[in-house]
Amino acid sequence: MLPLCNNIINISCVKSNWSSHVRASLYSLMVLIILITLVGNLIVIISIPHFKQLHTPTNWLIHSMAIVDFLLGCLVMPYSMVRSVEHCWYFGEFFCKIHTSTDIMLSSASIFHLSFISIDRYYAVCDPLRYKARINILVILVMIFISWSIPAIFAFGMIFLELNFKGIEEIYYKHFHCTGGCSIVFSKTSGVLAFLTSFYIPGSVMLCVYYRIYFIAKGQARSINHTNQKLHFGLEEKNGISQNKKRKAAKTLGIMMGVFLICWSPFFVCTVMDPFLNYTILPPLNDAFIWFGYLNSTFNPMVYAFFYPWFRRALKTIVLGKIFQRDSFRCKLFLELNPQ
Template sequence: MEIKERTLTQLWISKKDSSAHKGRIKWWIALKNMSFCHNIINISCVKSSWSNDVRASLYSLMMIIILTTLVGNLIVIISISHFKQLHTPTNWLIQSMATVDFLLGCLVMPYSMVRSVEHCWYFGEVFCKIHTSTDIMLSSASIFHLSFISIDRYFAVCDPLRYKAKISILVIFVMIFISWSVPALFAFGMIFMELNIKGAEQIYYKHTHCVGGCSVFFSKTSGILAFMTSFYIPGSIMLCVYCRIYFIAKGQARSINDSNPKLQIGLEEKNRISQSKDRKATKTLGIVVGVFLICWCPFFVCTVMDPFLDYTIPPTLNDTLIWFGYLNSTFNPMVYAFFYPWFRRALKIILLGKIFQKDSSRSKLFLESS
């Protein structure tokens, strides 16, 4: 703080112009009331000026989001890992996504919370790069999992006879490997090689970079690349697959209704369960697509537009949209698990402590034919 006081005094004395003297007084008073992340104010980021009540409210809200994300995804992980009846290819993909979302809530969100509330980064520049890379990697990996789950559901609903042949355990593991490796290479490569600021170095170091901060910055090229890789391509896959499933399911229902009455009666019982599963899969996937677009679309649109708007989007708005995107990981276990009866039964067993009983892993959570 000594350096801060000396710098202010020198600026005060150096101003001899009486017309600028009054303006300098106002500036000096305002600067005196500011808090900085570093003691050298001309290179430091400015701390948030929120009151303690506002900070406490923000911390409470973010802690609720973090805890909900951790608990919800941890229950999904435990359920699928423990109960043998849930050991299916689709559920391994869901479990992998739950692991991604759990790690996002465990490794990324707490540090993002401090940065968002305080507007300062207290954990060093190297860890800033690690945190930013991990943030981009896990957020993108979660979105990749969503797109692969939509593909899995497409084959289950639209080509059920060949589903097991096409979507084997090996295929699921390949999907999981791609969902982890591609975002990891993209995120860590971009941040540690500083490809995200390539072409906009002067703007970044002159107007954006400051000591004690850890903001995510993209140039025009890297912003478009991040938008395409992490949002547009997987999002388009999800949207197209959902539309395809919806129209196929609708066509199948119409075909059954228009068939011969005797044949219809004969097929009714046979197709009842299949139709119910199709409707549930279509409805669930529709909710997934809607939640995904609502949570992530605002952030990625701002990310790709900000460089073309000369970085005029306020950092506070960007932080808010990041947390809005995090909510997708909070809602994922609710959408994919809470909508299914087997999850509610698994949750009851876990909460009552029956999971520690002998042979609890063989508990029947649903009828095999249902």
Template structure:
């Protein structure tokens, strides 16, 4: 174990990895970053360029792609270096910016997916009411909520130290050190974060897509019965 900063008291200590371990790790992470950035950039360019793709669902997908593009282009590289090197060399303030943005973009992604599921619900289950329910204003509100709510939540949790509420002594005495960038949650903040960032939007998506599946299966059976009755009445063999 070696310190991140040899000349600074209270420096974090890290395990010095050999080149044979670090090189494959960097290669894998660079590949993951390139796939994430290029894939989402392709989606952004396609939807922005082709007018026939300017639909309500695709605007949500465009916003989701921007979110994931930022995650891959700005968050993943810093996280990759920290994971391989074992230290954070960009300072405490940028650590908070990085952590807040990471939580915000991750939460925003699942918010977008939840709203896309709502859009698909009206398209499949209530197609006659789709255009009156899913209007451009509705889509704009969905996109704003998907960015603003995760942003307020993430930056508030980190910059107001709400994530370590109740365990401040443990964090500053046992965890905090120079050259580290740690994401620590108390039990209460961990539960709140999990509910807002994953469980609530996740259960919404699960419930909606289950309903969509049941309605789609019912419609498929109805169509099959209509064709079967048609062939029976006309005597046409299939």
């Protein structure tokens, strides 16, 4: 007899039949992912408000993204871990809706932040003279507001209004709904909408911005070879961003795009394709893709903060306890006028 999530045989979800060793291995791996996500993003959350040198518009956008990723690791991933390993949901049907909505909201908000960060870097690299006029704290606050509000409205509206399986109610209640489970099923329409809103549109923005930055940086590097190196360097420094910083920004955005696409592409491709394949994608495979997507929040602080020397100095200050010293917020983390 198959193991069940509860005693109601006819309507109960089937529990996983993995051995204790497999479960222990999965729990260990997922706990490690959660801890790395929490610690990495918490360091970013502490560093940017504490150190005065880091109070720049760009860093506040990174700070907001770190809060999103931290909440994902704190509020969503632990419950997803139990569901993924046990194939059961022990926390009630209403909390299932809360968890699913929060999961979609935070995952989408993280992706929205990535998209806005790429736009910020575009203006910093491609239009440095007008960067401060275009990207000020008010603009950043608007970006942050959009990054939180649109995913929240989309996620909670879709789940609590049950729009995700509208039109396929009979299929959902016959083949997917069971007691003790917490799975999300998309219809063809809602699957395409989720794909466009949470992945394709922000991902396309990131991709277009990255290629634009790459070709501009490449063209500027080529022009240096035909001009006076010293004079051009002086002009670039006067404009507020060196050629080296432009190459670094392009490289960072390239890594950002690679990590984003590798982590989230499998899940969203499956999400949009599954309804058209008559829901033939196995739930364990979908669970694996969800966790692959979560890894994007684990890697974000490494990509956007760990790559910069100022962050390593801030990390050292925090680990050694120097952050509790008087006037530690004035600690010089870098010499340049612009750490970005």
